Amino acid sequence: MxxxxxxxxxxxxxxxxxxxxxxxxxxxxxxxxxxxxxxxxxxPSCVQEALVERAKHGVYGYAVRTDEYFDSIIHWMKERHGWTVEREWIASATGVVPALTVIVQAFTQEGDGVLIQPPVYYPFKRVIRAWGRNVVENPLVYRNGHYEIDFDDLEEKAKEARVMFLCSPHNPVGRVWREDELRRIGEICLRHQVLVVADEIHADLVYSGFHHTPFASLSEQFAAASITCAAPSKTFNLAGLNTAYVVVPNAALKSRYELMLAKASMASVNVFGAHALAAAYREGxxxxxxxxxxxxxxxxxxxxxxxxxxxxxxxxxxxxxxxxxxxxxxxxxxxxxxxxxxxxxxxxxxxxxxxxxxxxxxxxxxxxxxxxxxxxxxxxxxxxxxxxxxxxxx
Incomplete structure (x- = not known):
């Protein structure tokens, strides 16, 4: 076609x-x-058609996540990224940045450090500072037209942080982190008990010759000490439909996230966004x-x-x-x-x-x-x- x-x-x-x-x-x-x-x-037309069909129903009341919603996420992650995701790992989010806001409140206290790798997506810093947390920076190294991670510096900075916001793929420098790089990040964060929050919203947008690896897919240890933020919004141009979700394999972390989500009254689902997500992941x-x-x-x-x-x-x-x-x-x-x-x-x-x-x-x-x-x-x-x-x- x-x-x-x-x-x-x-x-x-x-x-x-x-x-x-x-x-x-x-x-x-x-x-x-x-x-x-x-x-x-x-x-894509499959999304447009799903939205039109849902709009024709005429009743747009409170929505829940259906079997189709969960199954489409599970199928997409397996087929596109080789990651087996369980239904009970998936929690809702109104957007990736709102999810980061909830995570900061749920897993840190005022004055705690949150680690980022600048130059990086600027809402990271805004969210951290808005809730009185400290920005801990592990700047990327720009060398010969290419960006790399300073792992020695990351080892030191991890001592100052409770959470790391990992931008993967990285916005704005466009790096798709290799598996060995992700493993080194994970090992450092495990050593220093830093929760890895992987913003993987650009995961589907990878060029020929490169491969996105979900951080949590690398090991059970990494999965148990991480939260993955994802959405079809960048992939299928759905940013206005609130289609984000988080994947949290650790049941205790998921419970803590969802408790804060409820406290913030941010657990609702957009009725059109849920249909758009399912259609995009099923047919897009x-x-x-x-x-x-x-x-x-x-x-x-x-x-x-x-x-x-x-x-x-x-x-x-x-x-x-x-x-x-x-x-x-x-x-x-x-x-x-x-x-x-x-x-x-x-x-x-x-x-x-x-x-x-x-x-x-x-x-x-x-x-x-x-x-x-x-x-x-x-x-x-x-x-x-x-x-x-x-x-x-x-």
Whole structure:
């Protein structure tokens, strides 16, 4: 079956955060939005049809998770990731970030340390600080255009933490952690009794030649000392439907999580989200395969265009996610000036690198999950801005 990722779908005035908050977020709305991590592609037809069918019922009361819901998650994890998940391990969540909020409250006390690996998804730090916990940083090492974990530093920092937020695959640098890397993380955290909370929301979005390994699948010990946060939202563009869930093999940890979930009144299920999840996991595999082919084409186009036309930039090639981390330091701008350049000169709304930590200063994150014509236009605007503002002045 052919899938259409080339058609440009108009999203303005649909209540889309990505498109309808540009003036508020960037100071102008005549920019191409390639920032927040949702896609400009329609979700697969199987999801659309399931939602329409459920909408026709006409009654949208309180919902529960059905056998179909649980079975679809179990099947997807087994078929896509080789991980055997038991039904009783699966707990609800309104989103991955809300799940992290519940986890912080359930498993740490005020003043406890929570470990992160910057430059990393910026809500991690926001959640930690919002509840009076301490941010413990194990910065990734950027070397020869590639990011690695500083395991010696991780060993030391683990002594200061009760919980580790593991971004796997990593947002924004695009690393898909190898099995040996995950095992070293797990061994360190076990030694220091650190609970690993694996944010695996991008797990399905992995490029050719790489393989995502669920952290908890590596050993019973790791499974018993971890919580996995997952969702079909990035995979199938369902972010507005509250489709997240957590997988907690340790019954005591799951009970503690669900107790805090209930205290926070966050245990409800979105009636449409539950149907979308089941349909996507049951029938969406071929669509996802086609999506990854298209994203690989977008990534090749981006790398080729930058290499030929904008050598001042360095693309950090992602192994997973549709988010590309770009080193812009050779343009010569200070932090605020770089942000201004992309918005007001290039007409692009990207996620500023410094949002992800000090290690991100001089970088920008670009979302390539858009029709290729949009990507082409954005890169052409960027090239013209570099020529006009940077090269001519030089």
């Amino acid at each position: 052919a899938y259409d990722f080339d058609s440009v779908i108009l999203r303005r005035q649909t209540g889309a955060s990505k498109w309808d908050t540009l003036a508020e977020r960037f100071g102008k709305d005549d920019v191409i939005p390639m920032w927040v991590a949702d896609m400009d592609f329609a979700s 595999g071929p669509w996802l395969d086609a999506l990854m082919d298209y994203l690989e084409g977008n990534l090749r186009y981006l790398k080729d265009f930058v290499g030929r036309h904008i050598p001042e930039l360095k693309v950090i090639e992602p192994q997973g996610t549709y988010l590309v981390w770009v080193d812009c330091r050779a343009l010569g701008f200070e932090r605020a000036a770089l942000d201004h350049f992309f918005v007001h000169e290039a007409g692009l709304a990207l996620d500023e690198g410094h949002l992800f930590g000090e290690e991100g200063v001089g970088f920008q994150r670009i979302n390539i999950a858009c029709p290729r014509s949009v990507l082409e236009q954005g890169l052409q605007q960027l090239n013209e801005a570099v020529e006009r503002v940077v090269r001519r002045k030089a």
